[in-house]
Amino acid sequence: MNINIYQIDAFTSEVFGGNSAAVCPLKEWLGDNILQDIAMENNLSETAFYVKEGNRYNIRWFTPTLEVDLCGHATLATAFVLFHLENHEGNTIHFYSEHSGELTVTKQGDLLTLNFPEDLTEEIELSQDMLDAFDLNPVEAYKGKSDLLLVYEHENDIKNLKPYFDKVGKLDCRGVIVSARGDTVDFVSRFFTPQCGINEDPVTGSAHTTLTPFWSKKLGKLEMTAIQLSDRRGYLKCKYVKPRVEISGHGKLYMSGTINIK
Incomplete structure (x- = not known):
């Protein structure tokens, strides 16, 4: 069995920036273990698989684990x-995910x-486990659907922050977003x-479903610019x-x- 695979750097205009994802078009779904x-073999933060169904594309995403x-x-x-490699016509793509519904x-x-x-958040108390997971204490903590959001005072706090991954991994969440106003x-x-x-994800679109409404309320604006400050950097425009x-x-x-799968 042969499957086409593409590797795309997302949220960047330059190769070696943003966040790399593998994309595999499928004619029909393979077993979950094969996906x-x-x-796991790709060893990227995410591999996406899709199957066309009528006028939309069913999509699934896998980390290495x-x-x-x-x-x-x-x-x-x-x-x-x-849009660029598999001959989709038009300027809009409709995706569907069993877990997240309609996406365009x-x-x-x-x-x-x-x-x-x-993804809306509610403020929660800072626990000792949260404080112990990083070398600098946040000023606020929030809980979204699946992630924690820890808020800091300055951009440099985010840039220089050191996580203790063994402790971060024990927190009851999918992952931890850390954020601050930008310079x-x-x-x-x-x-x-x-x-x-994934210890640190280079650029995380799903985290910005949490960050966009959060910062929209904080800043009093609907359209915002953002940078994810990983080593690879990601540049995003967000609108609520x-x-x-x-x-x-x-x-x-x-x-x-x-x-090539034999």
Whole structure:
């Protein structure tokens, strides 16, 4: 069995930036164990698989260790593949996920815009476990659907923050978003998820479904710019269109090839 595979750098205009995702078009779904093995072999933060069904594409996302409910950068990467490499016609793609429902991506020039459901947060008390997981204490803590959000005072706090991954991995969440107001953009962030087999995710679209409504309320604006301050850096435009969010960025093809499964 041969399967096409593409590797796309998402939320960047340059190769070696943003967050790499593998994308595998399928004619029909393979067994979950095969999908997981492919994702583990790719050893990227996410591998996306899709199957066309009528006028939409069913999509699933796998880390090297498990399937996740939603992934922004791998959806953007999949849209890039469909628009530029797999002959999708038109400027809008309709995706469907069993876990996250209807998702759309639109193309305007080179800019791709994800339309995802919002993730609202509620403030919670800072626990000792949260404080012990990082070398600098946050000023506020919030809980979203699956992630913790820890808020800091300054961009440099986020840039220089040191996580203790053994302790982060024991927190009861999918991962931990850390964020602060930005110096040159509206807000900055990083995302840690050893729970999913990824110590630090370079750029996390799904985290911005939490960050967009959060910072929209804090800053009193609907349209914002953001940087995810990993070593690879990711650049995003975010818009709050309650109860949805729009997250925009670019993609770049790094590699295309064939998976051989005998």
